[in-house]
Amino acid sequence: MLKFLFTVIRRDVLLAARRRGDWLTAQFFFVMVVSMFPLGIGPEPSMLRTIGPGVVWVAALLASLLSLDRLFADDYRDGTLEQMLMSPSPIALLTLGKAIAHWIINGIPLLLIAPLLGIQFNLPAEALWMLVLSLAIGTPILSLLGSIGAALTLGLRGGGALVTLLIMPLYVPALIFGAGAVEGVLSGTGSEAHLSLLGAFLMMSLLLAPWVSAMALKVSVE
Amino acid sequence: MIWESWQAFWAMGGYGLYVWGSFGMTLLCIAAEVGLLRRHRLQVWRRLKRMKSWDTQ
Amino acid sequence: MNLYHYASPSTFYPLAGKLIPWFAALAFILTVVGLYIGFFVAPTDFQQGEGYRIIFIHVPAAWMSMFIYVVMAFWSAIGLAWNTRLSFVMARALAPTGAMFTFVALWTGALWGKPMWGAWWVWDARLTSELILLFLYVGVMALQAAIDDPRRADRAGALLNLVGVINVPIIYFSVTWWNTLHQGSSVSLTRAPSMAQTMLWGMLIMALAAWMYTIAVALSRARTLVLERERQTEWVRAQLEGQP
Numbered sequence: 001m002l003k004f005l006f007t008v009i010r011r012d013v014l015l016a017a018r019r020r021g022d023w024l025t026a027q028f029f030f031v032m033v034v035s036m037f038p039l040g041i042g043p044e045p046s047m048l049r050t051i052g053p054g055v056v057w058v059a060a061l062l063a064s065l066l067s068l069d070r071l072f073a074d075d076y077r078d079g080t081l082e083q084m085l086m087s088p089s090p091i092a093l094l095t096l097g098k099a100i101a102h103w104i105i106n107g108i109p110l111l112l113i114a115p116l117l118g119i120q121f122n123l124p125a126e127a128l129w130m131l132v133l134s135l136a137i138g139t140p141i142l143s144l145l146g147s148i149g150a151a152l153t154l155g156l157r158g159g160g161a162l163v164t165l166l167i168m169p170l171y172v173p174a175l176i177f178g179a180g181a182v183e184g185v186l187s188g189t190g191s192e193a194h195l196s197l198l199g200a201f202l203m204m205s206l207l208l209a210p211w212v213s214a215m216a217l218k219v220s221v222e
Numbered sequence: 223m224i225w226e227s228w229q230a231f232w233a234m235g236g237y238g239l240y241v242w243g244s245f246g247m248t249l250l251c252i253a254a255e256v257g258l259l260r261r262h263r264l265q266v267w268r269r270l271k272r273m274k275s276w277d278t279q
Numbered sequence: 280m281n282l283y284h285y286a287s288p289s290t291f292y293p294l295a296g297k298l299i300p301w302f303a304a305l306a307f308i309l310t311v312v313g314l315y316i317g318f319f320v321a322p323t324d325f326q327q328g329e330g331y332r333i334i335f336i337h338v339p340a341a342w343m344s345m346f347i348y349v350v351m352a353f354w355s356a357i358g359l360a361w362n363t364r365l366s367f368v369m370a371r372a373l374a375p376t377g378a379m380f381t382f383v384a385l386w387t388g389a390l391w392g393k394p395m396w397g398a399w400w401v402w403d404a405r406l407t408s409e410l411i412l413l414f415l416y417v418g419v420m421a422l423q424a425a426i427d428d429p430r431r432a433d434r435a436g437a438l439l440n441l442v443g444v445i446n447v448p449i450i451y452f453s454v455t456w457w458n459t460l461h462q463g464s465s466v467s468l469t470r471a472p473s474m475a476q477t478m479l480w481g482m483l484i485m486a487l488a489a490w491m492y493t494i495a496v497a498l499s500r501a502r503t504l505v506l507e508r509e510r511q512t513e514w515v516r517a518q519l520e521g522q523p
Binding site: 224231234235236240241243244248251255256259262263267270 | 323337506515
């Protein structure tokens, strides 16, 4: 079981490492979206500090959505996915592995870039740490819930925009708790409650999402 | 009757725009939904009838 | 009484055809009664003046918008569990009406908010959740519209619907939480503690009318969907002889 999971993750990460162009697009998208906000709003430091956490978090949502529509699509096109679905291992493990791989490829780089973007927004060191921590708990949620959308829209015309439409509303709790945690540090009201709620949401997604996206895959492929 | 005149009724104590704006939009939405539904139903009906006539020919 | 008997499209179609006029008539009568109570019996609110009369559609629309989403999820779950075609049709037939009520709730909320709060839109927990609910409806409908194969469209929409219904309480909780933390700028939504009896009655009757309307419209939409999907069968061909 675990071996199958690791094989899925390893395969996807290796494939992504070979196609670095695709992978970098989402990261640069993240950086650019965040950098557009000061240009649109103005460089006033206290204002930037207020909107910083929210902007970085929203950009993280968008960046993760951007890379989602390819989650199953490449394997679907060359027929590997159908082979995988026929293997005796549970499909939920396959979708879980895919989601974890998506997080390793797209989520972890976001964590590393986020502090730099936070500095642009004048966030103090403590808030930067919290930003990384909240993204560390939050981005797996984005990958897990996103896998449902990717499975549902597999092979459809305009799949990318459609995934965004389907999944964005489901991201709302993660956004609120995640950006709220950083906000809590800035305003001094504390962020433990936010982090625990974010953690609870992660646990729930971890339990349910792979299973739902497995069902969605079956619906889409049959 | 709690209204002194029709004029008072339409004015809604100064809230006329908001109250009638709400009820008007609701009416519009319902009319649009029912109208679209009827149109769609007739379209489907006609299409199926045409398909059937092709079969029997 | 055999439920499977009524679940077959060929029995459902004429039965729904007979029921629709009754529900439509009930909806009409209840609306007239509700509006009469709302506009001519219910007294002026001492705090909000006549502007409060918007709640006679706002509250029923908001109730229906949430209720329909849950009913859709119920049909979706039944469809996925027992593979009954008609449940998927019902789930699908309800979605546009639910979205319509959500929009009406938002629109009337904005028109109520302008005189009461001084702003068309306030990021109040309830308004925000309602907006996200509208997004959820749009998501389900867009997904179903994008898939050509009806079998796949049904199932995919049902799954998304179920994921949404699990998420709705979490979203509502998170939005309320977010709202209480940012209370500074927004206005609190405390209404007069006791509502006049007639106001409550007007609202309940309007809610019942909205309910009847929903049943009538959803049945009618379901009928058209059934007709389209079963076009190859004998009974549809026989139906086509009559009037639409």
